[in-house]
Structures are given as C-alpha cells and as structure tokens.
Amino acid sequence: MNSVSLVVKNVGPKLVPFFKTVAIYFVISPSADNPTIFRTVLKCLPIISLMLFVLLQGMSFEEKFKYSRRILIGLVFCCFGDAFLVWPSYFEVGMMAFALGHMNYILAFGFEPLNLSIGMALLALNVTGIMYFLPDLSGSILPVGVPIYILLLGTMLWRAVAHFNSIKVSKNWNKACAAIGGILFVLSDLVIGLNMFKFKINHAEVIIMSTYYAAQLGISLSVVDSSQHLTVK
Numbered sequence: 001m002n003s004v005s006l007v008v009k010n011v012g013p014k015l016v017p018f019f020k021t022v023a024i025y026f027v028i029s030p031s032a033d034n035p036t037i038f039r040t041v042l043k044c045l046p047i048i049s050l051m052l053f054v055l056l057q058g059m060s061f062e063e064k065f066k067y068s069r070r071i072l073i074g075l076v077f078c079c080f081g082d083a084f085l086v087w088p089s090y091f092e093v094g095m096m097a098f099a100l101g102h103m104n105y106i107l108a109f110g111f112e113p114l115n116l117s118i119g120m121a122l123l124a125l126n127v128t129g130i131m132y133f134l135p136d137l138s139g140s141i142l143p144v145g146v147p148i149y150i151l152l153l154g155t156m157l158w159r160a161v162a163h164f165n166s167i168k169v170s171k172n173w174n175k176a177c178a179a180i181g182g183i184l185f186v187l188s189d190l191v192i193g194l195n196m197f198k199f200k201i202n203h204a205e206v207i208i209m210s211t212y213y214a215a216q217l218g219i220s221l222s223v224v225d226s227s228q229h230l231t232v233k
Helices: 003-030 037-056 063-085 087-111 116-136 141-165 173-198 204-221
Strands: none
Touching: 003 037, 003 204, 037 063, 037 204, 063 087, 063 141, 063 204, 087 141, 116 141, 116 173, 141 173
C-alpha cells in the first residue's frame, strides 16, 4: 500500500466530523452581520472536531506528546477567539485569544532549526504590514494590539516553515501540513485586516473562513506521527 493510501486510511475517518461541521457551517450559518449563539456554535464546531482529532492521535503528559499538547492548547485558544469574534465589540478579546493560540503553536514548532534567513524576511514583511495598517487603527488597544498580533502571526509562520524546511524533516508530509497551515492562517488574517481596516472585499467571509479552517486542519495534521510508514516518498 502506498503512502498516500496509508495516510487516507489512518487519518481520513478521524477527520469526518471536521469536514461535516465545516460543510454545515457554510450551508446553514447565519450571516456574519447577525451575531447569535447559534452562529457561534456552528463556527466553533469544526475547531472542536480538530481538538478531538488531535486527542485521537494520542495524548498524555509524557514528553513525547508535548508537541500534541501545545497544538491542542493552541486550538482551544483559537476556539475561544472564534467565539469572541462573532461579536464585533469583542474583537480585541478575540485577537488576544488568537495571540495566545499562536504562542502555543510557536512553542510546538520550536526554534530548531533556527533558519534565521526566513525569519528576517518575514520580519521585514511584518514591519511593512504594521506600517500599512497602523494609520487606520484607532482606540487605545488596536494601535498596540494589532502590531503585536502581526509579529506573533509572522513568528508562527516562520517557525512552521522552518520546522519543515530542515534536512531532517523535509520529506515528512506532516511538517509540510504545518507549513501550509501557517501560510493559510496568514492569508486568512490578511483578508480580515484588509476587510476591516482598508476596503471591503467581496465574499470576504467565505474567503476568511475557508482559508482559516484549512489552516487549522494543516496545523492539526502535523500531530500525526509520520514515522508510522506515512512518509511521502
């Protein structure tokens, strides 16, 4: 049996709840202009499904599950962020929850190998993004909170890409999933920022949520043990 078939056989059934809840969200979720508890539940269910997926890969307080624990904690914070962002008045709280989620993802990905060249390139893009959005940020929290969030988001992407871009793990599909997830997370948040602070984007909600769920799926898939004959050849 080839590696792709093994991946589908071992991982696919555990992701059925995720794909079902994503489909339900896009089919019956109320408009983003109508914040309700019902919409909050529908929005959070896919992330809760990914939490279950991570748990099904194995979980304990042993050292070997440290990576999975941090990804799980990151998903929990992101789920809270999803709930708060349903209500525009809680945007800052939601952003803080996502920041905590990214911090856990960063800790999971680690800082070895460092791959400083990728970090410096992303830092330059982060600073450019901060300068681009800063004039449109008002209030006492956003002018400070958004730049910090952008730096954390960029750091998460740096570590996700560096985690994959090392000789030791460069052929492991699960590390590639984390890197792709990091890229999609940045894309999702970029659309949020542009739509909120710069100009309205057609079908923004669909773009934001589809890239966001795909991002969290990629990051969650990174907990799968690729050493169990699932390495892409």
